[in-house]
Amino acid sequence: DTAVSQTPKYLVTQMGNDKSIKCEQNLGHDTMYWYKQDSKKFLKIMFSYNNKELIINETVPNRFSPKSPDKAHLNLHINSLELGDSAVYFCASKGQGYNSPLHFGNGTRLTVT
Amino acid sequence: AQSVTQLDSQVPVFEEAPVELRCNYSSSVSVYLFWYVQYPNQGLQLLLKYLSGSTLVKGINGFEAEFNKSQTSFHLRKPSVHISDTAEYFCAVSDLSYGGATNKLIFGTGTLLAVQP
Numbered sequence: 001d002t003a004v005s006q007t008p009k010y011l012v013t014q015m016g017n018d019k020s021i022k023c024e025q026n027l028g029h030d031t032m033y034w035y036k037q038d039s040k041k042f043l044k045i046m047f048s049y050n051n052k053e054l055i056i057n058e059t060v061p062n063r064f065s066p067k068s069p070d071k072a073h074l075n076l077h078i079n080s081l082e083l084g085d086s087a088v089y090f091c092a093s094k095g096q097g098y099n100s101p102l103h104f105g106n107g108t109r110l111t112v113t
Numbered sequence: 114a115q116s117v118t119q120l121d122s123q124v125p126v127f128e129e130a131p132v133e134l135r136c137n138y139s140s141s142v143s144v145y146l147f148w149y150v151q152y153p154n155q156g157l158q159l160l161l162k163y164l165s166g167s168t169l170v171k172g173i174n175g176f177e178a179e180f181n182k183s184q185t186s187f188h189l190r191k192p193s194v195h196i197s198d199t200a201e202y203f204c205a206v207s208d209l210s211y212g213g214a215t216n217k218l219i220f221g222t223g224t225l226l227a228v229q230p
Binding site: 004017035040041042043044045048089092098099100101103104105106107 | 131145147149151154156157159164192197201203207217218219220222225
C-alpha cells in the first residue's frame with residue numbers, strides 16, 4: 001500500500017497552460033506539504049496544510065494554488081505555467097509532534113515547454 | 114532561523130569502503146535533525162533522525178549519524194558501502210517557528226554518494 005501517492009508521475013505541458021497535481025495519503029496524518037525540487041536537487045517548501053487549514057505559504061507566486069478538500073488530500077493547481085516552473089514536485093505528510101518525520105510521495109516531474 | 118549546509122555535492126567512493134557525508138546546521142534553539150535518502154526517480158525516505166538523548170543515532174541500511182552540539186554537526190557514516198547505496202542524501206533540520214503540530218523541514222543541498230565497483 002502506497003502511503004503518499006501523487007498523480008501524475010510525469011506531466012509535460014506548454015507555457016500558459018493550467019495543470020493540477022493530486023496527492024493523497026493513507027497514513028492518517030493531519031499535516032501535508034508541497035515541496036519543489038529544482039534541477040540542482042534543491043528542495044524548498046511551498047505550502048503546508050494542517051487539517052485542511054493553510055499554515056505555511058512560502059512566497060510562492062499566486063499562480064500556484066493548493067487545495068485540501070480533506071486532511072487526506074492536498075492538490076496543487078498551477079495557472080499560466082512558465083518555463084521556470086519545470087521541476088519535480090513532492091507531496092509529503094507528517095504525523096503529530098515536532099519530531100515526526102515527513103513521508104514523501106514519489107514526485108511529479110513537471111516539464112514546461 | 115535554521116539552516117543546513119552540506120559541504121560536499123558529490124562523494125565518490127569504492128564499494129566496501131567507509132564513507133562520511135558531512136552536515137552542519139545553524140540554529141539558535143534546540144533542533145531535530147534528519148537524514149533522508151533519495152534513490153533515482155523516487156521520493157525521499159527517512160534514514161535516521163536525532164531528537165534527543167544519545168548522540169549516536171542508528172538508521173536503516175547500516176547508516177549511523179553522530180550529533181555534535183559543539184560543532185553543530187550531524188555527519189552521516191557507513192563503515193562499508195554497497196553499489197546499492199548510490200543515491201542523493203539530504204540532511205534536514207526542523208524549523209519549529211510555526212508552533213503547534215506543523216513544522217517544516219529545511220533541507221541541505223544534498224550530497225550524491227557515488228559508489229564505484
